[in-house]
Amino acid sequence: MTGTKIKNMEEFASVSGISRPTLSKFFNNPDSVRASTRKRIEAALEQYDYQPNLYAVNQNRRLTKNIGVVVPYLADPFFAKIARTIEEYIIETGFRPVLLGSHGSPAMEIANLDNLRSIKPAGVLLAPLGRASDQETLEAFCEEVPTVLFDANIDTIGEAFVGSNNEQSIGLIVDYLCRTGEAPCFFEMRSPTNPNAFKRRSAYIAAMERLGHTPHLIQAEGEGWEFEEIGFREGMRALSDRNLTTNTILCSNDRLAIGVLSAAFETGLKVGIGEDCDLRIAGHDDHPFSKYTCPTLTTVSQDYEAIAKKSASLLLERIETEKAADSRREALFDGRLIMRSSA
Amino acid sequence: MTGTKIKNMEEFASVSGISRPTLSKFFNNPDSVRASTRKRIEAALEQYDYQPNLYAVNQNRRLTKNIGVVVPYLADPFFAKIARTIEEYIIETGFRPVLLGSHGSPAMEIANLDNLRSIKPAGVLLAPLGRASDQETLEAFCEEVPTVLFDANIDTIGEAFVGSNNEQSIGLIVDYLCRTGEAPCFFEMRSPTNPNAFKRRSAYIAAMERLGHTPHLIQAEGEGWEFEEIGFREGMRALSDRNLTTNTILCSNDRLAIGVLSAAFETGLKVGIGEDCDLRIAGHDDHPFSKYTCPTLTTVSQDYEAIAKKSASLLLERIETEKAADSRREALFDGRLIMRSSA
DNA sequence: TTTATTTCTTTACGCGCGTAAATTTTATAA
DNA sequence: TTATAAAATTTACGCGCGTAAAGAAATAAA
Known part of the structure; x- marks a missing residue:
């Protein structure tokens, strides 16, 4: 990124000498073009400062690369930690995590999901409030958007549940x-x-x-x-x-x-x-x-790592196969005793 | 939202009997249309399930309604709390907060800002890591996007700073x-x-x-x-x-x-x-x-409330006037002694 | 070299909305 | 009631990109 700023893909196509449809393919999946052209494009990206307009991209794609992560309470270090671990896995797989906390409020939980719906996420990872949650609305949401629950289970909701045993x-x-x-x-x-x-x-x-x-x-x-x-x-x-x-x-x-x-x-x-x-x-x-x-x-x-990894991978699997699994899956991970001085 | 799902504004225009440009005005600012037509639109919204496509909207608007909020460490309850308070003020004013934590890493701080750049935020509220921050990149970012610092000050960066005295x-x-x-x-x-x-x-x-x-x-x-x-x-x-x-x-x-x-x-x-x-x-x-x-x-x-409110309002002011202030402002709030048992 | 196959280019359309200009309708003031 | 201002409608274009179709070019196989 040393040179001029490019304003759209058309322009980047002309300066890089690659046609726009090919560039479009590349940005969706760099491996979908021939290795040699991929190199050429990447070389051009070094020279010119260009990245596709996120809004234009997402307007036209059926599915965005967004994945919602909703937890009951972000100020609770427990949730902050597990949310963080989940974020990492999501980024690794090339998706964009969108982190939302509900601050213990069922209304805000629903508001968060509504918010997510407006960004057309590929899927969401939800740690529901639990008993307080508006279960009907949650269920309706899960019909529309592939959702995996973690931490707190609500039997009938979501594609899968991942938590502790x-x-x-x-x-x-x-x-x-x-x-x-x-x-x-x-x-x-x-x-x-x-x-x-x-x-x-x-x-x-x-x-x-x-x-x-x-x-x-x-x-x-x-x-x-x-x-x-x-x-x-x-x-x-x-x-x-x-x-x-x-x-x-x-x-x-x-x-x-x-x-x-x-x-x-x-x-x-x-x-x-x-x-x-x-x-x-x-x-x-x-x-x-x-x-x-x-x-x-x-x-x-609790096995944070395992829970984060499993819930993320279950969701991604669901997204990639593009169809709901026949049955709801549950994955439980064992806890480990931490002996300190209080007992 | 009882009735059919509407797929775009055109369709909503025909079922509601309001022209699309007027609807567009309404969604940008409900007060910009006559009270009577506003009522009609709101009545139609009750009947039909429609909300403008976020991506199409943001593609065409010069400025989105997004405001980035970046803190050094979301797992720290202190930052979680202040970020939360800021979020509230932002939502109140009709903007969309986008919360990001840098997990103590300067590289991730930059990555977060890059990420924000791609969603073309109207502005960002940044609590920088401080000494560890990549100051040059931060400065470059602030040239592009209206930014107000809070919590941690870096003298030359941002439109303003809000923190504790x-x-x-x-x-x-x-x-x-x-x-x-x-x-x-x-x-x-x-x-x-x-x-x-x-x-x-x-x-x-x-x-x-x-x-x-x-x-x-x-x-x-x-x-x-x-x-x-x-x-x-x-x-x-x-x-x-x-x-x-x-x-x-x-x-x-x-x-x-x-x-x-x-x-x-x-x-x-x-x-x-x-x-x-x-x-x-x-x-x-x-x-x-x-x-x-x-x-x-x-x-x-620290006066969380005051810091949150002030930094949010300074940023919104900056966004609305659409031009940088002549000089960098600093607002410091007094602390309050909390006497408990340890001293 | 010839043929088959993959990849790229050209051309073209559509997505859903912002927004400008000209015109018509509605509300307010005189 | 009429003149005037304000708001709504109609029409039309553009945003930046996805993506389909048809043909050209590059590669791999024969």
């Missing part, structure tokens, strides 16, 4: 906690938005029963996405009531755990695995901040 | 710390990427000298955006060396403070303002997590 991961940490101390109670929200929460609840109950313990749920009141706040507030209540049947609390996710940790600190309870500790607290997700809590949080990590 | 905010917390205990040392990175860090350093020195104290810097080695990690590692070193001249540490930002807090916990030092405490730690930014650290982090909050 909560059964396995919760089993893992319940096993660990029982083996190293008292059997845990389960701290969660009474009416969670996220479907994973329900899976984790029953996984906890199943694991406890399998090990011959009585499950015990602590259900926090509260709505919305301020999990730390809810964890703190309801954690304070649970801890000050002193009606805990165990010294071990397994939280449904790390953000709740961070709140409970904060409540324990406030209450003067010492959290950890030492003899002198009053309480063990564990979480789930390996939230980026769980490494820096005091004490550091024992948790189970 | 580090002088004031650091002065505020140094004052507070000196008034309530020992004068603080300053924990920072030796070679920070972010220009605010430099401002904060000199603001700290100035404030200390003003109060008749000798400034003392602790400069952490390390590169990149893993601030908690750096804060922890170098915090461990500083605390175990026991060569602190004071029991009070002011950190250049909250993420470093979170790391130092974690190091203090690890070292067995009690952090807080009580008689029985060994250490006071304060931060800067009011990071969303600083409310849930153990102990909760005393810090100074």
Whole structure:
């Protein structure tokens, strides 16, 4: 890009000595032209500053190269991280990711999808809000646009679902906690938005029963996405009531755990695995901040990489075959125990 | 939207009984048509499912309604939050925000701007990486596209800069710390990427000298955006060396403070303002997590709202007047002291 | 070299909309 | 009511590109 600025493909055709239809083919897929002409075009691109007008291109193509990525909450580092990983895979395959966060609002989730519809995406990767989502509208959207769900499953929606194996991961940490101390109670929200929460609840109950313990749920009141706040507030209540049947609390996710940790600190309870500790607290997700809590949080990590890669590749596959699969696929990945100091 | 799907404006013109040029005017600006015809069009829109093809629209308009928002790191809740606030203002004014994160990489920062160029944005709001940014390329970009910087200033770049008044905010917390205990040392990175860090350093020195104290810097080695990690590692070193001249540490930002807090916990030092405490730690930014650290982090909050609103409105003003201002403007907002338990 | 095949060029049309110019209709003021 | 201004309609062209068809050129196979 040293030389003059070229204003359209016609002009680039004349300066490069390649016909416009051939250039058009090249920009759609550089491998669709002969190697020698590809070289010539690439040489010309070095000399002249030209790139096809995105709007003109997308107006005429049936399908754009856009892929929507919608997550419930971009300010949550967990989603920021997984969205980022997904973005990388999409870019690698030559598509353009368009990242949107719904800020916990079902209305904004729909608005985001509407927005996406107007850019005619080849497909979208959606981590739905869950229970709060407007399922009918979501379903209608998925009829129009190839969609793969990740993180949170809604059974009837989308071509496929990719997420974590909560059964396995919760089993893992319940096993660990029982083996190293008292059997845990389960701290969660009474009416969670996220479907994973329900899976984790029953996984906890199943694991406890399998090990011959009585499950015990602590259900926090509260709505919305301020999990730390809810964890703190309801954690304070649970801890000050002193009606805990165990010294071990397994939280449904790390953000709740961070709140409970904060409540324990406030209450003067010492959290950890030492003899002198009053309480063990564990979480789930390996939230980026769980490494820096005091004490550091024992948790189970989701396989971000695998989830990102799988959901992206399932979507791309669907896009390339151009037809819906006969049946909805589900891919679940195992969690990994992250032993730190809190439990 | 009950009825049939309309495929283009021509068709919508015939079913609605309004001419296409008028419809075109309406979609560009609903107020540019007579109130009565506006009503008729809006009534028709209720009946028929039509929205103008975004690509065809943007191909023909000189300027799109897109506004790029580029931040250094979307996984950082601080940036996620401010980006979100900016998004809101942009949407309110009828523009389309396009959110991009650079993941700490100068190359990706440039890639993001290139990407934006291809969608012909009306303007962009850029929080640059800072020292690491490729300044020449940034400058070239700003020549082409109206750009307002926020958060991090680079003197010669962009139409305007909107950020925090580090002088004031650091002065505020140094004052507070000196008034309530020992004068603080300053924990920072030796070679920070972010220009605010430099401002904060000199603001700290100035404030200390003003109060008749000798400034003392602790400069952490390390590169990149893993601030908690750096804060922890170098915090461990500083605390175990026991060569602190004071029991009070002011950190250049909250993420470093979170790391130092974690190091203090690890070292067995009690952090807080009580008689029985060994250490006071304060931060800067009011990071969303600083409310849930153990102990909760005393810090100074940036005026997110004001920064978001001002930078958005400066950009829109610039876009509407269609010409560069004679001089580069700078708007700085004061910080607010957030007293919590750590100092 | 001749033939078959692939690739490129030329020509031409269409996508959905912005927008200009001339004309007609509608609203407002006198 | 009539004159005047404002808004809508009709007609027409252009934006930059995708893409189809037919023929020319380059390559590969015989």
